[in-house]
Amino acid sequence: MALNIHIYPKREEWDALLRRPTKDAAELEAAVGEVLRTVREGGDKALRELEWRFDHVRLQDLEVSQQEMDEALETVSPELLGAMELAHRNIETFHRAQAFKGERQRVTDGVVCWQKSIAIEKVGLYVPGGTAPLFSTVLMLATPARTAGCREIVLCTPPGRDGHVNPAILAAAKVAGVRRIMKLGGAQAIAAMAYGTESVPKVYKILGPGNQYVTCAKQMVSMAGVAIDMPAGPSEVMVLADEGGNPAFVAADLLSQAEHGVDSQVLLLTTSESMARKVADEVESRLPLLPRRETAAQSLANSRLIVLRSDEEMMEMANLYAPEHLIIETQNYMELAEKVVNAGSVFLGSLTPESAGDYASGTNHTLPTNGHATAYSGVNLDTFCRKVTFQHIDEKGIASIGRAVELMAEAEGLEAHAGAMRLRRERTEGTKTEGA
Amino acid sequence: MALNIHIYPKREEWDALLRRPTKDAAELEAAVGEVLRTVREGGDKALRELEWRFDHVRLQDLEVSQQEMDEALETVSPELLGAMELAHRNIETFHRAQAFKGERQRVTDGVVCWQKSIAIEKVGLYVPGGTAPLFSTVLMLATPARTAGCREIVLCTPPGRDGHVNPAILAAAKVAGVRRIMKLGGAQAIAAMAYGTESVPKVYKILGPGNQYVTCAKQMVSMAGVAIDMPAGPSEVMVLADEGGNPAFVAADLLSQAEHGVDSQVLLLTTSESMARKVADEVESRLPLLPRRETAAQSLANSRLIVLRSDEEMMEMANLYAPEHLIIETQNYMELAEKVVNAGSVFLGSLTPESAGDYASGTNHTLPTNGHATAYSGVNLDTFCRKVTFQHIDEKGIASIGRAVELMAEAEGLEAHAGAMRLRRERTEGTKTEGA
Numbered sequence: 001m002a003l004n005i006h007i008y009p010k011r012e013e014w015d016a017l018l019r020r021p022t023k024d025a026a027e028l029e030a031a032v033g034e035v036l037r038t039v040r041e042g043g044d045k046a047l048r049e050l051e052w053r054f055d056h057v058r059l060q061d062l063e064v065s066q067q068e069m070d071e072a073l074e075t076v077s078p079e080l081l082g083a084m085e086l087a088h089r090n091i092e093t094f095h096r097a098q099a100f101k102g103e104r105q106r107v108t109d110g111v112v113c114w115q116k117s118i119a120i121e122k123v124g125l126y127v128p129g130g131t132a133p134l135f136s137t138v139l140m141l142a143t144p145a146r147t148a149g150c151r152e153i154v155l156c157t158p159p160g161r162d163g164h165v166n167p168a169i170l171a172a173a174k175v176a177g178v179r180r181i182m183k184l185g186g187a188q189a190i191a192a193m194a195y196g197t198e199s200v201p202k203v204y205k206i207l208g209p210g211n212q213y214v215t216c217a218k219q220m221v222s223m224a225g226v227a228i229d230m231p232a233g234p235s236e237v238m239v240l241a242d243e244g245g246n247p248a249f250v251a252a253d254l255l256s257q258a259e260h261g262v263d264s265q266v267l268l269l270t271t272s273e274s275m276a277r278k279v280a281d282e283v284e285s286r287l288p289l290l291p292r293r294e295t296a297a298q299s300l301a302n303s304r305l306i307v308l309r310s311d312e313e314m315m316e317m318a319n320l321y322a323p324e325h326l327i328i329e330t331q332n333y334m335e336l337a338e339k340v341v342n343a344g345s346v347f348l349g350s351l352t353p354e355s356a357g358d359y360a361s362g363t364n365h366t367l368p369t370n371g372h373a374t375a376y377s378g379v380n381l382d383t384f385c386r387k388v389t390f391q392h393i394d395e396k397g398i399a400s401i402g403r404a405v406e407l408m409a410e411a412e413g414l415e416a417h418a419g420a421m422r423l424r425r426e427r428t429e430g431t432k433t434e435g436a
Numbered sequence: 437m438a439l440n441i442h443i444y445p446k447r448e449e450w451d452a453l454l455r456r457p458t459k460d461a462a463e464l465e466a467a468v469g470e471v472l473r474t475v476r477e478g479g480d481k482a483l484r485e486l487e488w489r490f491d492h493v494r495l496q497d498l499e500v501s502q503q504e505m506d507e508a509l510e511t512v513s514p515e516l517l518g519a520m521e522l523a524h525r526n527i528e529t530f531h532r533a534q535a536f537k538g539e540r541q542r543v544t545d546g547v548v549c550w551q552k553s554i555a556i557e558k559v560g561l562y563v564p565g566g567t568a569p570l571f572s573t574v575l576m577l578a579t580p581a582r583t584a585g586c587r588e589i590v591l592c593t594p595p596g597r598d599g600h601v602n603p604a605i606l607a608a609a610k611v612a613g614v615r616r617i618m619k620l621g622g623a624q625a626i627a628a629m630a631y632g633t634e635s636v637p638k639v640y641k642i643l644g645p646g647n648q649y650v651t652c653a654k655q656m657v658s659m660a661g662v663a664i665d666m667p668a669g670p671s672e673v674m675v676l677a678d679e680g681g682n683p684a685f686v687a688a689d690l691l692s693q694a695e696h697g698v699d700s701q702v703l704l705l706t707t708s709e710s711m712a713r714k715v716a717d718e719v720e721s722r723l724p725l726l727p728r729r730e731t732a733a734q735s736l737a738n739s740r741l742i743v744l745r746s747d748e749e750m751m752e753m754a755n756l757y758a759p760e761h762l763i764i765e766t767q768n769y770m771e772l773a774e775k776v777v778n779a780g781s782v783f784l785g786s787l788t789p790e791s792a793g794d795y796a797s798g799t800n801h802t803l804p805t806n807g808h809a810t811a812y813s814g815v816n817l818d819t820f821c822r823k824v825t826f827q828h829i830d831e832k833g834i835a836s837i838g839r840a841v842e843l844m845a846e847a848e849g850l851e852a853h854a855g856a857m858r859l860r861r862e863r864t865e866g867t868k869t870e871g872a
Contacts, residue, residue: 227811
């Protein structure tokens with residue numbers, strides 16, 4: 001296969017070059033809406049029927065038992081368990097450092113306000129099944145949820161046809177400290193966590209990646225008031241490289257994104273035409289060696305290797321695209337890092353592949369795709385918390401702001417708002433007069 | 437009118453006592469969906485037609501001109517302008533103090549990760565029109581947006597039938613530093629900011645309160661990927677009082693919520709039956725004096741004054757309800773404040789009425805309603821920013837985590853992910869060997 005190399009594209013071609021595939025959601029919404037209704041009305045019974053229909057499995061207990069958990073742990077190699085524990089520690093370290101310490105602010109004389117970060121009490125985590133058991137996602141969601149202090153954490157993941165959950169997923173749940181695991185996939189899992197059933201607790205926020213049904217279900221329940229992490233889309237990487245980079249490293253980074261799925265988005269921006277050609281050659285020679293070469297080849301057919309004239313153009317295009325993952329493999333990577341405005345997670349230098357952050361460096365791999373990095377953060381400790389504001393006002397504070405509050409309330413035609421302050425002002429002024 | 441006093445309700449009655457009104461959204465979605473489509477396809481021309489249909493005004497320019505701005509400023513009293521400036525300063529002070537300083541974390545040997553808070557480049561603010569010109573909302577949205585450093589801020593607000601925007605709204609925009617103001621209301625305003633038209637820039641996030649059409653439109657465009665602040669609902673206050681409180685203050689606080697709208701939610705929890713009765717008397721005697729007494733009376737008909745046995749019961753019920761505004765007017769307010777889990781904004785002591793935070797204490801008044809305080813924060817500086825993660829790994833880092841990354845990637849069946857790390861590990865181990 002030949003990769004698409006675009007040399008010095010004109011500015012008016014940029015939008016077309018950066019265009020992502022779009023899908024019509026209407027048909028999807030009808031199908032997902034039907035699943036949501038079925039679960040809301042039918043509870044556990046409906047869940048069992050839907051698991052038969054979609055995951056082809058007959059379940060009695062929807063929840064993973066202690067015995068299943070114990071058995072799973074025995075089948076996972078000590079080496080893999082050790083790797084999971086290392087990843088868990090690093091994720092915990094990085095997310096724990098994000099803890100918010102709200103300080104009391106004396107906003108003006110007699111007015112003290114502060115924020116307190118409080119964990120969301122009940123969260124639901126979704127971990128997809130599918131061709132590969134994505135146990136790393138368990139760590140990326142459950143470890144920060146536990147670090148934040150969420151009281152109730154429920155995890156849904158689809159079982160195999162044998163009725164069991166992949167052992168690596170259960171092992172990761174054990175490492176991250178999740179106790180309640182439900183054998184549920186797809187839109188029915190999201191519905192169960194949004195509405196609650198006999199077995200599945202209703203939660204306040206649902207997080208995690210998934211296919212288009214899961215994503216649509218999350219967005220639909222968010223309209224009914226359940227919070228979600230972010231809208232999801234196909235995974236993406238954009239690599240920035242100059243003539244001094246290592247074409248083998250760059251090619252490996254592009255391939256590791258391409259193997260995710262046929263709709264993965266893979267882009268290289270470079271100021272060096274020879275680098276673009278070397279990377280294309282490396283990709284083509286390495287591709288046939290990959291087990292997932294067919295998936296990667298389809299994704300690479302839509303990839304773009306774009307040669308630009310300057311670092312400024314590279315950063316402008318990167319910020320316009322707002323990639324989920326941005327790898328900056330140039331000599332001046334710290335300088336370019338300062339110019340990042342729109343990206344989910346940024347990987348700096350030639351020894352920082354995306355796969356480090358996908359698994360074990362400590363950063364989260366649940367990130368905004370599809371250009372949503374313009375407005376959304378990736379999952380972080382704040383994703384599992386709310387900031388509640390507190391305020392306390394004393395006599396001096398009433399004197400500082402009381403009159404302004406009354407004037408503004410009156411001008412908005414809200415006399416009772418003005419009255420609630422006026423009453424305090426008159427009493428405290430009275431006190432002061434009496435005291436004087 | 438007689439207020440509803442509930443004395444020592446049984447635990448099984450709590451859910452019913454705390455129930456909020458619900459609405460069926462299906463019909464609304466059809467109407468709003470039609471408006472969204474019309475604007476997406478028709479641009480400015482469609483906006484003019486919709487403004488005629490819904491706001492009964494024929495507009496040529498959709499944007500407020502400099503001349504209109506200048507004229508508006510002349511009609512606002514210097515006292516009111518001074519009050520707005522005071523409020524703006526306090527809001528700026530409190531929100532500026534929320535600025536995030538991300539520190540580099542050495543997660544493990546050779547692995548450095550950090551978060552950087554970056555302002556969302558383009559935000560759209562919605563300010564409702566209606567019976568009262570809610571210019572305070574301009575300050576609550578635009579002041580933090582400017583503090584965060586959002587590059588492009590557009591504000592939509594419906595014009596009156598004379599084609600002009602309320603002067604107080606324009607004055608507040610001037611105080612907060614907003615330059616682009618569009619004469620657009622309802623779902624068409626949300627559509628314009630979500631899709632962009634000839635006159636209205638497309639934004640990445642839309643914020644602000646509104647009626648059910650605005651709220652529905654925000655939720656519908658959020659499914660298409662535009663971020664929103666939060667789902668909105670009728671405003672709410674819950675007051676906690678003990679026998680030592682001031683019934684006149686408590687009654688004034690209940691009334692100031694009740695005058696918002698007929699669907700406002702007003703609750704008092706108290707450990708003192710005599711306090712409940714005194715508050716009811718005060719409310720009934722003050723109500724007839726209010727200009728908005730008819731609105732307040734309708735809201736109060738659904739209010740609940742609930743007598744409970746202990747502080748613990750009060751806090752349990754408060755956290756179950758998750759009020760938008762929680763006023764704690766007890767002697768031990770700081771002690772109870774520590775037990776708040778679910779609330780939007782908390783007002784402490786007898787001299788801290790909700791109206792302080794509605795206007796001028798510096799906290800934000802755009803807060804989660806309808807129980808969403810369980811999962812959503814009110815608007816704060818973070819609402820206008822994203823946290824982007826950065827990471828840098830060196831040879832030591834590759835040695836620290838490289839093998840774990842490879843093991844996990846292989847176990848997930850993602851060989852190219854493993855390969856991208858293996859390549860680095862082999863090269864750096866090679867370097868070390870050569871160097872040794």
